[in-house]
Amino acid sequence: MDADPTQVRAGVENLVRHCLSAEPGESILLLNEHGGVDAGLVSLMEEVIASVGAKAYSLWIDPLARGSKELPPVLGAAVLATDKLVMNANVNRVVLLEHLKAHDQATHVRINNRMRQPERMASEHARFDWRLVMALAGRVEEVTSQARSYRITTPAGTDLSGRVVGPTEVTDSFFAQDAELSRTERVFPGEVYAPVGSGEAQGTIAFDHPGLASKEPFPSPLLLNIKDNMLTGFDWKGAAPTNVKDGDTQTVWSKEQLEGLLAANVAKVGNEKAFIVDSWHGGMHPRAEKRPGQLSEPKTMHVHIGRLANTLSAYLSDQTVVLDGERTMFENGTLCLLKEPDFQAMATEYGVNL
Numbered sequence: 001m002d003a004d005p006t007q008v009r010a011g012v013e014n015l016v017r018h019c020l021s022a023e024p025g026e027s028i029l030l031l032n033e034h035g036g037v038d039a040g041l042v043s044l045m046e047e048v049i050a051s052v053g054a055k056a057y058s059l060w061i062d063p064l065a066r067g068s069k070e071l072p073p074v075l076g077a078a079v080l081a082t083d084k085l086v087m088n089a090n091v092n093r094v095v096l097l098e099h100l101k102a103h104d105q106a107t108h109v110r111i112n113n114r115m116r117q118p119e120r121m122a123s124e125h126a127r128f129d130w131r132l133v134m135a136l137a138g139r140v141e142e143v144t145s146q147a148r149s150y151r152i153t154t155p156a157g158t159d160l161s162g163r164v165v166g167p168t169e170v171t172d173s174f175f176a177q178d179a180e181l182s183r184t185e186r187v188f189p190g191e192v193y194a195p196v197g198s199g200e201a202q203g204t205i206a207f208d209h210p211g212l213a214s215k216e217p218f219p220s221p222l223l224l225n226i227k228d229n230m231l232t233g234f235d236w237k238g239a240a241p242t243n244v245k246d247g248d249t250q251t252v253w254s255k256e257q258l259e260g261l262l263a264a265n266v267a268k269v270g271n272e273k274a275f276i277v278d279s280w281h282g283g284m285h286p287r288a289e290k291r292p293g294q295l296s297e298p299k300t301m302h303v304h305i306g307r308l309a310n311t312l313s314a315y316l317s318d319q320t321v322v323l324d325g326e327r328t329m330f331e332n333g334t335l336c337l338l339k340e341p342d343f344q345a346m347a348t349e350y351g352v353n354l
Contacts, residue, residue: 003122011126016048018130019188020111024053029082032060033089037116071099085110112187126189128287129350136284139337140193147323154316156208156221162201190288190296195279201229205303207314215290224314231275231305265306278304284335299333
């Protein structure tokens with residue numbers, strides 16, 4: 001079934017006007033991957049960019065080699081020559097940020113567009129006002145940064161309690177760098193909130209689905225035992241999934257893969273850093289889809305095991321998160337902040353039905 005052109009355009013308008021915040025006189029680079037984005041959709045982006053008085057420049061590229069440590073010179077020069085960037089292609093975010101920092105342009109706005117086909121751009125997810133997405137993200141970060149303790153529970157058996165620690169202790173240094181730059185890398189159409197650092201964690205994590213690669217639950221969860229903020233052991237509550245490839249998502253699918261990742265991390269950083277419960281986070285977008293490859297989705301989250309970039313992410317479903325023993329931030333995967341009067345008023349202003 002073909003996507004409704006009106007809804008496709010609404011998604012593109014949301015991308016250009018609210019996420020990219022294109023302004024008159026700006027130059028916008030559209031970086032498009034051959035075979036990875038619909039050409040008609042790119043043309044529509046160019047049209048909407050022109051309608052706000054900005055100038056679009058499209059650069060079509062072949063898929064970049066995985067593991068590349070630097071940008072191709074032509075691509076690197078094109079990024080620096082324009083005011084803002086829309087990535088309709090897969091680009092290593094860390095390599096890109098390092099390139100920009102090396103040229104004193106770390107605040108360069110760049111959009112990682114995940115909606116690269118018309119039917120995806122027409123979805124409720126893509127049409128949900130991005131200004132509200134970011135307002136929610138900011139509020140989640142504000143609330144969690146002020147908390148002293150947390151408790152996470154799930155129907156699958158998670159019951160994890162701990163102390164909230166500062167953002168300087170979270171594993172993914174890229175998040176820390178980008179937070180300092182006010183999220184100049186933006187993900188369309190949804191964001192995840194910044195990792196919440198963990199200290200003194202105790203309890204059980206029920207790792208119940210394989211994360212990015214799929215949203216289908218495991219036949220039974222992997223139970224991670226946590227004591228004194230450290231992973232002390234694990235076992236499947238039943239049969240472990242086997243013979244499923246995780247690709248490049250760093251998602252653990254089987255006991256063997258999990259053991260292999262942990263062993264590799266121990267070799268890199270030692271037992272303490274490899275087994276520490278570092279942080280946790282998830283998505284908050286109330287119209288985000290539960291689908292393979294989609295991280296920003298409110299009813300799933302993950303806990304980082306290991307204080308290094310290649311962390312083990314233990315994925316959870318339908319989480320309830322309580323801060324300081326009294327404030328429920330999520331209840332069965334529903335973000336309770338959506339009930340706050342400010343968000344209700346904002347949603348009314350933007351024509352969004354929460």
